[in-house]
Amino acid sequence: xxxxxxxxxxxxxxxxxxxxxxxxxxxxxxxxxxxxxxxxxxxxxxxxxxxxxxxxxxxxxxxxxxxxxxxxxxxxxxxxxxxxxxxxxxxxxxxxxxxxxxxxxxxxxxxxxxxxxxxxxxxxxxxxxxxxxxxxxxxxxxxxxxxxxxxxxxxxxxxxxxxxxxxxxxxx
Numbered sequence: 001x002x003x004x005x006x007x008x009x010x011x012x013x014x015x016x017x018x019x020x021x022x023x024x025x026x027x028x029x030x031x032x033x034x035x036x037x038x039x040x041x042x043x044x045x046x047x048x049x050x051x052x053x054x055x056x057x058x059x060x061x062x063x064x065x066x067x068x069x070x071x072x073x074x075x076x077x078x079x080x081x082x083x084x085x086x087x088x089x090x091x092x093x094x095x096x097x098x099x100x101x102x103x104x105x106x107x108x109x110x111x112x113x114x115x116x117x118x119x120x121x122x123x124x125x126x127x128x129x130x131x132x133x134x135x136x137x138x139x140x141x142x143x144x145x146x147x148x149x150x151x152x153x154x155x156x157x158x159x160x161x162x163x164x165x166x167x168x169x170x171x172x
Contacts (some may be wrong), residue, residue, distance in 0.1 A: 002074075003106075005058030007113030007131045010106055011035040012048070014082045016073040026054045030132065034081045048132050114142045121152065 003013055006028060015034040022029070029051050032041050042049035076082050088106065096103055110131070117127050124143065128135040 002058050003109040004112045005055050006052050007110050007117070008052065009033070009110060009132075010084055013074065014084065015039060017071045018073055019071065021054070021073065023059065026059060027051045028054055028058075039081070046132075050129065050132050052130050111142070114138065118142055 002008075003010070006013070008016075008028070008030065011033040012030050015032045016028065016030075020029045020031065021027075030042065031049060032039055033048065034040075070079065072081070074082060076087075084106070092106065114127060114131065117130075118124075122130075124135055124138050127142075128138045131138065
């Protein structure tokens with residue numbers, strides 16, 4: 001639920017610590033990744049380092065962290081960081097088989113986030129910032145999912161024009 005609700009890459013949510021969640025502001029800060037068995041800090045100028053708004057259903061991640069002394073948001077039972085390959089084989093694959101849900105990749109949770117964000121009206125620009133990727137990549141991968149983009153853009157521009165005309169008429 002957390003990955004689908006935030007669009008974070010697996011290596012990002014695996015590295016999250018409880019301190020990265022600001023429940024007051026309802027945001028998660030991405031500052032590090034866990035990849036290839038190593039924890040790596042995101043560069044200050046990197047697109048990886050960013051703040052992502054937490055939608056309501058992502059604010060209360062169901063994790064072992066609540067009863068754990070680990071600073072990690074999603075600590076494995078034996079400590080350390082989640083090994084993504086073992087997680088896929090031991091937990092994810094059996095859960096998918098048991099649920100009857102069509103097989104999909106763990107990265108599809110990121111695509112789900114992009115798709116639902118576009119359906120909700122989030123702009124491609126804002127989405128690229130939240131996901132830590134280029135606008136071109138968002139457009140290439142998900143741009144076709146915004147079929148009403150022209151209508152939405154036209155409505156925004158018409159509303160802006162009407163506002164300008166109203167202010168102009170009030171001045172005259």
